[in-house]
Each structure stands twice: as C-alpha cells, then as structure tokens.
Amino acid sequence: MNISIITDITLAHYLILAAVLFVIGMAGVLLRRNVIVLLMSIELMLNSVNLTFIAFSKYLGLLDGHIMVFFVMTIAAAEAAVGLALAVSIFKRFKEVNIRFFEHLKG
Amino acid sequence: MTADSFLFWFLAIVTVTSGLSVILMNNPIYSALSLAMTMVGISALFITLNAFFIAGVQLIVYAGAVMVLFTMVLMLFDLKHEMQAFVKGKFTGFIKVASVGLLAGLLVGAILMSVGLFTEKTTDNPVTFGTGMEATKALGRILYTKYLLGFEALGVLLLVIAIGAVALSRSKGGTHEH
Numbered sequence: 352m353n354i355s356i357i358t359d360i361t362l363a364h365y366l367i368l369a370a371v372l373f374v375i376g377m378a379g380v381l382l383r384r385n386v387i388v389l390l391m392s393i394e395l396m397l398n399s400v401n402l403t404f405i406a407f408s409k410y411l412g413l414l415d416g417h418i419m420v421f422f423v424m425t426i427a428a429a430e431a432a433v434g435l436a437l438a439v440s441i442f443k444r445f446k447e448v449n450i451r452f453f454e455h456l457k458g
Numbered sequence: 459m460t461a462d463s464f465l466f467w468f469l470a471i472v473t474v475t476s477g478l479s480v481i482l483m484n485n486p487i488y489s490a491l492s493l494a495m496t497m498v499g500i501s502a503l504f505i506t507l508n509a510f511f512i513a514g515v516q517l518i519v520y521a522g523a524v525m526v527l528f529t530m531v532l533m534l535f536d537l538k539h540e541m542q543a544f545v546k547g548k549f550t551g552f553i554k555v556a557s558v559g560l561l562a563g564l565l566v567g568a569i570l571m572s573v574g575l576f577t578e579k580t581t582d583n584p585v586t587f588g589t590g591m592e593a594t595k596a597l598g599r600i601l602y603t604k605y606l607l608g609f610e611a612l613g614v615l616l617l618v619i620a621i622g623a624v625a626l627s628r629s630k631g632g633t634h635e636h
Contacts, residue, residue, distance in 0.1 A: 370565035379481035436626035
C-alpha cells in the first residue's frame with residue numbers, strides 16, 4: 352500500500368469522509384423509528400454535504416461554496432424547528448414519538 | 459506523517475465514530491450528545507480547510523443552538539418505552555442495510571474513479587489561503603452583493619418558520635378529532 356495515501360491529504364479524502372458521514376445519516380433515517388433520532392440523522396446528512404461544499408471551495412479557490420453552506424445551515428435550522436414542533440404535537444396526541452404514528456396522518 | 463495528515467485522520471476517526479454512535483445509541487440523549495461531538499469534529503475539519511468563519515458559525519448554530527433545541531425537546535418527553543426504537547423485521551432491515559451499503563460503495567467508487575479527473579490545483583486564490591481575515595471580508599462582500607436576494611429570502615423563510623413552529627406547537631395534536 353502506498354504511504355502517500357496516508358500522508359498526503361487531498362480532496363478525495365474529504366469527499367470520501369463526507370460520503371461516509373452521509374451514508375451513516377441515511378442508515379439512521381432508514382433504521383431508526385424515533386422521530387427525534389431521525390431528525391438528528393438528517394442533520395448529520397446536511398453536515399456531510401456542507402463538508403463537501405467547503406472541500407470543493409478550497410480546491411477550486413472560490414468562495415461561493417461558503418455561501419451555499421450558509422444557506423444549507425439556515426435551511427437545516429428551520430427544518431429542525433419545524434420537525435421538533437411536529438414531534439411535540441405528535442407526542443401531545445399519542446404520548447410517544449415513534450414514526451409509525453405518522454401513518455395515522457390522514458384527513 | 460505531517461501534522462496536517464495526523465489532524466485529518468484524527469478528526470475523521472472522531473467524526474465517524476460519533477456519527478455511528480448517533481444512530482446506534484439506544485438512549486436519544488446519548489444520540490444528541492454524539493451528534494454535538496460530530497458537529498464539533500466537522501467544525502474542526504472546516505478549520506483544516508481554511509474556512510474559519512464557517513467553522514465558528516457551525517459551532518454557534520449547530521453545536522450551540524440546534525443541539526440545545528434537540529435536548530430541550532427530548533427533556534419534554536418521557537421516553538422510557540422508546541429506548542429500543544429500531545425497525546422491526548429482519549428482512550426489511552436487511553434490505554435497508556444492503557441498500558445503504560450499496561449507496562456507500564457507489565459513492566466511494568465514484569469518487570475513487572474520478573480522482574484522476576481532478577486536475578492539479580492551479581488557482582491558489584489568496585482569498586481562501588489567507589490568514590482568515592481576507593477570506594471573511596470577501597465572504598461578507600459577496601454575501602451582501604452577489605447573493606443579496608438569497609440572503610433576504612432566507613430572512614423571510616426564518617420569519618415564516620418561527621411563526622409556523624409556534625402555531626404548530628400550540629395546535630392540539632394535528633388533524634385528529636378529539
């Protein structure tokens with residue numbers, strides 16, 4: 352195995368790290384049933400996308416990626432606020448925050 | 459091994475480990491704490507990428523505000539019977555894990571295949587390689603000129619979200635009749 356893969360940190364290292372974090376978040380969304388943990392997994396996925404943006408921003412020498420990270424952070428905060436408000440309202444009705452209660456959301 | 463590469467590998471191990479513990483911990487409070495650790499690790503990774511201002515914003519907004527919101531909401535709930543809230547069913551669980559593994563393989567494979575396409579970096583822009591002040595100054599400048607419309611739209615969005623969250627949490631449990 353080539354030693355320069357370990358000692359030289361390139362763009363691909365950051366991209367692969369971000370991909371791994373994204374996949375972990377996706378596994379959380381698919382496998383967990385707790386709404387709060389689901390929202391946390393979505394935050395993890397958004398964070399990994401931010402990492403990709405910053406890595407490409409440094410690689411290309413442009414600042415536009417940083418602006419995109421601002422926008423993603425604001426959207427993530429808004430999404431967390433709305434999701435947690437929904438979780439609170441579900442908990443008030445069912446005394447549990449399991450995702451299977453979303454199946455009852457009709458009419 | 460230089461200091462840069464050591465820092466990267468250390469932070470990579472920290473973020474991946476705490477990211478895994480977010481989805482594997484039974485208690486949601488431990489998940490929230492692991493997520494805060496992941497946020498701090500990603501913020502440190504931003505510093506290794508010379509994005510100092512974004513790293514500070516990440517610490518304040520995510521590790522500060524969003525995680526406090528999560529833990530406060532968790533403390534409102536009584537989650538004793540929610541400890542083992544994983545999916546039921548071996549077969550669907552296996553399919554989900556397999557699809558996640560497939561996506562991981564696709565992503566990593568695509569990145570590794572396209573490594574040769576990344577040309578050697580030719581533009582060493584002084585803005586992104588400065589001591590931090592220049593980058594932050596340029597960031598503020600393009601945020602308030604080139605991206606002014608998006609910035610204002612985000613302000614409107616945050617106002618709508620604040621009102622909507624209050625209205626949602628005051629309602630008595632969605633569309634069900636009581």
